[in-house]
Amino acid sequence: MINQRILAHFHESAELKARAAADLAEPIAAAVELMFSALSNGNKILACGNGGSAADCQHFAAELVGRFERERLPLPALALTTDTSIITAVGNDYSYNEIFSKQVQAFGQAGDVLLAFSTSGNSANVLAAIDVALERDMRVVALTGKGGGAMGKKLTEADVHICVPHDRTARIQEVHLLTIHCLCDGIDVALFGGDAND
Numbered sequence: 001m002i003n004q005r006i007l008a009h010f011h012e013s014a015e016l017k018a019r020a021a022a023d024l025a026e027p028i029a030a031a032v033e034l035m036f037s038a039l040s041n042g043n044k045i046l047a048c049g050n051g052g053s054a055a056d057c058q059h060f061a062a063e064l065v066g067r068f069e070r071e072r073l074p075l076p077a078l079a080l081t082t083d084t085s086i087i088t089a090v091g092n093d094y095s096y097n098e099i100f101s102k103q104v105q106a107f108g109q110a111g112d113v114l115l116a117f118s119t120s121g122n123s124a125n126v127l128a129a130i131d132v133a134l135e136r137d138m139r140v141v142a143l144t145g146k147g148g149g150a151m152g153k154k155l156t157e158a159d160v161h162i163c164v165p166h167d168r169t170a171r172i173q174e175v176h177l178l179t180i181h182c183l184c185d186g187i188d189v190a191l192f193g194g195d196a197n198d
């Protein structure tokens, strides 16, 4: 019984990844271009999301500040999910919906990129962060699922929407993680050309 369920998880995840590749290659490539151009201009990437997506933000920032597969200088990426003092103060004194938007107000500058994760596309604190980012002339790379929700409707032509074609949060998150690695690889290739494994 449990083995059947495990097999089903693996099959569903593999099937989604294979099916989504064709749809997502283009927006992921656009996101690499947008991020590389921002980094090349001295701008930075701020990342926000809740729960599993908070972990995705930290995973991405770690690979940019540390490294992905190749040695290189640290790149400026900041997860807005890690400072418990800021998160608890803003959550307590204002509202949980403002825990990311206040940080975008504090750290975001024109030309920076907001990497916004939400599997539903409907998390209010991520939506508020996008509002502030757009007000500040930042670009947004949105990783969503379930049709993109309210986030999909907020984005402009200058932003990038990577929407996983699935309705199950766990499956969407699994494709988001693969996407993070594609973004890191794309940035390394833009910096150095070729591929570490060529």
Ligand SMILES: O=C(CO)[C@@H](O)[C@H](O)[C@H](O)[C@H](O)COP(=O)(O)O
Pocket: 050, 051, 052, 053, 117, 118, 119, 120, 121, 122, 123, 126, 169, 170, 173
């Ligand atoms: O990791 C998971 C589920 O796999 C959860 O922690 C999940 O991230 C949380 O329920 C989030 O609050 C969902 O928010 P969102 O993806 O809809 O923005």
Ligand SMILES: [Zn+2]
Pocket: 052, 170, 173
């Ligand atoms: Zn999860």
